[in-house]
Amino acid sequence: MVNNLEETIYSNQQMKKMLTDMMLIRSFEEAVEKLFQEGKIPGTMHLCIGQEATAVGACAALTDEDKITSTHRGHGHSIAKGAEIKPMMAELLGKATGYGKGKGGSMHIADLTIGNLGANGIVAAGLPIGTGAALASQMKKKGYVVLCFFGDGAANEGAFHEALNLASIWNLPVVFFCENNQYGMSGPVKEMVNIEHISDRAKSYGIPGFTINGNDVIEVAKATQEAVDRARSGEGPTLIEAETYRWRGHSRSDARKYRTREEEKDWRNTKDPISKFKERLIEESILTEKEFLEIQKTIDTEIHEAVSFAEESPEPSLDTLEVDIYV
Amino acid sequence: MREITYANAIKEAMVQEMRSNEDVFILGEDIGVFGGAFGVTSGMLDEFGPERVRNTPISESAISGCAVGAAMMGMRPILELQFSDFVMIALDNIVNQAAKMRYMFGGKTHVPMVVRLPSGSGLGMAAQHSQSLEAWMAHVPGLIVIQPSTPYDAKGLMKTAINNDNPVIFYEHKGLYNSKSDVPEDEYDIPLGVADVKKEGEDLTVIATGIMVQRSLQAAEQLEKEGISIEVIDPRTLVPLDKETIIESVIKTNRALVVYEAVERSGYGAEIASLIGESEAFDFLDAPISRLGGIATPIPYNPSLEKAAVPQVEDIIEKVKSIVQK
Numbered sequence: 007m008v009n010n011l012e013e014t015i016y017s018n019q020q021m022k023k024m025l026t027d028m029m030l031i032r033s034f035e036e037a038v039e040k041l042f043q044e045g046k047i048p049g050t051m052h053l054c055i056g057q058e059a060t061a062v063g064a065c066a067a068l069t070d071e072d073k074i075t076s077t078h079r080g081h082g083h084s085i086a087k088g089a090e091i092k093p094m095m096a097e098l099l100g101k102a103t104g105y106g107k108g109k110g111g112s113m114h115i116a117d118l119t120i121g122n123l124g125a126n127g128i129v130a131a132g133l134p135i136g137t138g139a140a141l142a143s144q145m146k147k148k149g150y151v152v153l154c155f156f157g158d159g160a161a162n163e164g165a166f167h168e169a170l171n172l173a174s175i176w177n178l179p180v181v182f183f184c185e186n187n188q189y190g191m192s193g194p195v196k197e198m199v200n201i202e203h204i205s206d207r208a209k210s211y212g213i214p215g216f217t218i219n220g221n222d223v224i225e226v227a228k229a230t231q232e233a234v235d236r237a238r239s240g241e242g243p244t245l246i247e248a249e250t251y252r253w254r255g256h257s258r259s260d261a262r263k264y265r266t267r268e269e270e271k272d273w274r275n276t277k278d279p280i281s282k283f284k285e286r287l288i289e290e291s292i293l294t295e296k297e298f299l300e301i302q303k304t305i306d307t308e309i310h311e312a313v314s315f316a317e318e319s320p321e322p323s324l325d326t327l328e329v330d331i332y333v
Numbered sequence: 334m335r336e337i338t339y340a341n342a343i344k345e346a347m348v349q350e351m352r353s354n355e356d357v358f359i360l361g362e363d364i365g366v367f368g369g370a371f372g373v374t375s376g377m378l379d380e381f382g383p384e385r386v387r388n389t390p391i392s393e394s395a396i397s398g399c400a401v402g403a404a405m406m407g408m409r410p411i412l413e414l415q416f417s418d419f420v421m422i423a424l425d426n427i428v429n430q431a432a433k434m435r436y437m438f439g440g441k442t443h444v445p446m447v448v449r450l451p452s453g454s455g456l457g458m459a460a461q462h463s464q465s466l467e468a469w470m471a472h473v474p475g476l477i478v479i480q481p482s483t484p485y486d487a488k489g490l491m492k493t494a495i496n497n498d499n500p501v502i503f504y505e506h507k508g509l510y511n512s513k514s515d516v517p518e519d520e521y522d523i524p525l526g527v528a529d530v531k532k533e534g535e536d537l538t539v540i541a542t543g544i545m546v547q548r549s550l551q552a553a554e555q556l557e558k559e560g561i562s563i564e565v566i567d568p569r570t571l572v573p574l575d576k577e578t579i580i581e582s583v584i585k586t587n588r589a590l591v592v593y594e595a596v597e598r599s600g601y602g603a604e605i606a607s608l609i610g611e612s613e614a615f616d617f618l619d620a621p622i623s624r625l626g627g628i629a630t631p632i633p634y635n636p637s638l639e640k641a642a643v644p645q646v647e648d649i650i651e652k653v654k655s656i657v658q659k
Contacts, residue, residue: 073406107439114437123405124438128429134398135430141399142406145358145384152402165425168395175390330440331474333498 016066016227018292024066024223025287026301028058028280031082033305034091037313038081038098042258046317047098051112052079056221056253059279060185061086063226064153064248067234073121073139073152075132077185078113079252080125083155088120095312101319108322109330121150129190130156130163133182137169140178140237151237153181153230159190161204170211170245179237181230182245185220187252192264208245220248221279251277334517340373340510342484343449346491347374347411349520351381354409357495360387360396361413361449370415371451371510397423397448401431401500404446409495416462417450417504431500432475447494447501453544453594454643455508460631463639465543465595470502471571471604477525478571480504482546484514486569489523496522506544526573530582534564536657537588540579540605541565545592545644552649561657571601576608583614588656589622594643597626620659625652 016024035053042051054061061082065074068087076083084094089105097104098112105115116124123139126132136154143150160166161184173180184204188195201207208215214236218229226248233244251273255262262270287293337345351357358381359374365388368375378386389396393414400410414420420427431444454463471478477499481487487505494501531546532553541549546567553563564582568574583589589609591602606622609615627643644652 075402105439105441106437109439110437116434116438116441118405118438118442123402124434124442126430128425131398131425131430134395134426135402135405137395138399138402138404138410139406140402142403142408145403145408146356148406165394165398168390168392169398171390172392172395172399176387330436332477333435333443 016224020066021224021287021292024062024227025280025283025293026305027062027086028223028283029301030091030305030308031058031061031085032280033309034085034094035081037309039254041099041313048100049111050257051098052257053254054079054082054252056273056279057185057187057250058082059223059226059283060183060220060248060250063223064155064183064230066227067230068121068151068153071121071150072234073123073136073150075123075136075139075152075154076125077132077155077157077160078125078127078129079157080115080155081112084115084117084122084125087122089115089117089122091308091312092315095316096319099316099319100321101316102322102326103315103319107326130160130165132156133160133169134165136180137173137178140173140180141176143179144176149238151179151181151234153183153234155183155185157190158184158186158188158195158204159193159198160184161207162198170207170213170243173243174211174213177240177242180243181233181237182243183230184245184247186247186249189252189256189264191256194264203247205245205247213243213245215245215247217247217249220250221277221282223279223283334515336513337484337516338510339484339487339505339512340371342488342516343491343505344373344377345516346488347495348377348380350492350495351385356407357409357411358385358387359411359413360389360400362389362391362415364388364413369413371507373510374413393419393422394426397426398430400446401426401444404431404444405434405442409445411447411449411495413449415451417452417466418461418464420448420450427476427500427502428473432473436475443498444500445498447503449503449505451505451507453506453508454632454639455544457634457636457639459634463632465593465627467504467571468595468599468601471601475500476572477501478504479569480543480571481569482506482509482543482567484512484516486523486529486567488516489521490569492520493522493525497525504543508544509547512547523569525570526575528566528568528575528578530564530578531567532563532565534562534586536562536586537590537653538564538566538579538582538586539590539592539649539653541567541592542571542601543594545594548644548646549592549649551646552653555646555650556653561653563653568605574608576612579605579609580612580614583609584617587617587619589614589618590625590652590656591623592625592644592649594627596629597624598629600626602626620656623652623656625649
């Protein structure tokens with residue numbers, strides 16, 4: 007995979023947008039973490055800090071008409087696909103103005119109008135659903151492509167294997183995008199999978215599979231673009247495995263006993279997708295430090311507004327309890 | 334009017350809907366050239382082709398999720414599972430996904446899909462191919478549950494199911510596929526939540542579901558000869574349930590018996606019994622509300638044992654007499 011920015015197909019503006027989106031995701035997650043610690047978010051949440059490049063790189067290859075299915079760790083996917091952060095934040099606080107009117111929460115944020123078919127609380131559930139959305143695209147000649155995000159843990163679910171096979175035999179316009187963040191909750195991928203790369207499994211289903219650096223947003227975007235182009239031109243599905251790292255624990259109260267602090271430090275210090283990309287853009291004179299700070303300032307304001315919006319939003323009325331169970 | 338089988342009535346409804354709405358398609362295992370495990374889809378491949386009569390791999394997890402995704406994107410899939418027992422492999426997509434999506438997403442999607450489940454015992458297929466687990470489905474908010482007992486009802490309710498915007502679980506009884514009755518050739522639908530009084534009577538109300546409707550009607554004939562008149566009500570749809578028709582009937586007859594094939598314990602009949610007990614009909618009761626369901630056993634293979642595991646006509650007669658003659 008080519009990493010040289012000069013050989014990329016992306017304009018300076020597009021690359022700045024990628025950086026901005028990654029920064030927005032991280033700031034969003036940091037704000038969520040703080041709100042959770044303050045007891046303002048019920049239940050739990052799964053933060054994607056450290057994995058921003060997979061969400062942003064993959065969605066950079068998609069059009070507005072293309073669809074995604076997401077995971078329990080889905081805030082980044084939503085933002086990268088174009089979600090508004092105000093209703094996202096409101097949903098996390100369980101408010102009536104949230105994407106799910108306060109009934110879905112962190113694991114069920116969806117917005118079909120921007121092609122997000124939903125985060126999902128069930129590991130690997132998005133793959134068959136995305137396959138079905140791709141079938142609808144093929145049958146009705148809609149032209150859209152579906153990208154299914156899932157984690158390394160999902161690759162051991164039956165739904166993963168069944169969906170890849172089905173999408174392959176029907177030649178569906180779908181991209182299976184595995185964010186290998188090294189751990190399925192506490193289970194290290196090296197203990198749970200007895201092959202070198204999850205992408206090797208593509209061969210079993212007669213589709214191409216690649217393993218890429220998931221912390222390099224340009225590499226992610228380019229690899230995904232190839233897969234999306236194949237899908238759109240009727241050449242069927244692709245399996246992409248993007249190697250990345252979840253900086254935080256799995257969810258609330260995770261002491262991270264299953265990995266070392268040294269390992270975490272190494273990923274943070276040498277493979278941070280945001281600071282690496284920022285440095286590259288500055289080196290290539292695409293971005294200045296001043297611009298970077300301005301972007302962060304704008305994001306901080308945006309996040310502040312989203313938190314205020316969420317906090318000031320009304321709770322869902324109790325008479326909505328039984329609304330939207332049936333059409 | 335012509336008579337057709339229960340299986341052909343279901344097929345006719347699907348064919349008519351597929352002719353009039355190109356968003357409707359069917360997917361399932363061996364539904365193409367083979368015509369489905371019970372022949373329900375025979376001939377459909379010839380008319381609609383492999384795009385809309387999609388023969389799938391043996392992948393209940395993938396094909397059920399695929400139906401959910403296609404439905405979210407505007408299609409109206411009909412998913413045929415060979416046996417209702419196999420739904421366990423597809424349950425995540427039905428229970429965790431299809432049933433809840435609209436609610437979780439704040440009303441911003443809907444999942445119009447029909448899951449066809451051949452169920453019930455009596456064919457010597459043993460414990461993994463003979464169950465009646467409709468109560469599981471009826472327990473899940475977000476699902477519509479239909480259980481037709483006649484070819485006429487099957488056709489009308491299938492049309493309704495396909496055009497409904499919710500996920501619909503459609504229980505077909507394997508023992509009824511070859512049963513025949515008058516079915517109009519024209520399209521018609523039967524609304525959800527409207528029970529059918531299959532036979533009027535005075536002394537006791539039997540509320541029966543699935544194949545137990547036929548057995549209860551046979552029991553009614555025998556009982557009539559002995560001077561006992563029973564009313565037989567088929568709810569036809571478990572969710573939503575037509576409570577009024579049941580309650581009104583019990584107020585009239587003053588006695589109620591719920592007959593169902595599923596294991597009696599925690600079956601849907603318990604829901605109907607509770608409903609009567611909690612209603613204004615309670616004050617009119619001359620006898621305790623009774624249930625007659627299956628024995629709490631896996632369905633056995635041996636034909637005599639299998640027969641003994643679920644209510645038969647004689648069991649219904651005996652039960653009715655025990656209530657009426659008390």
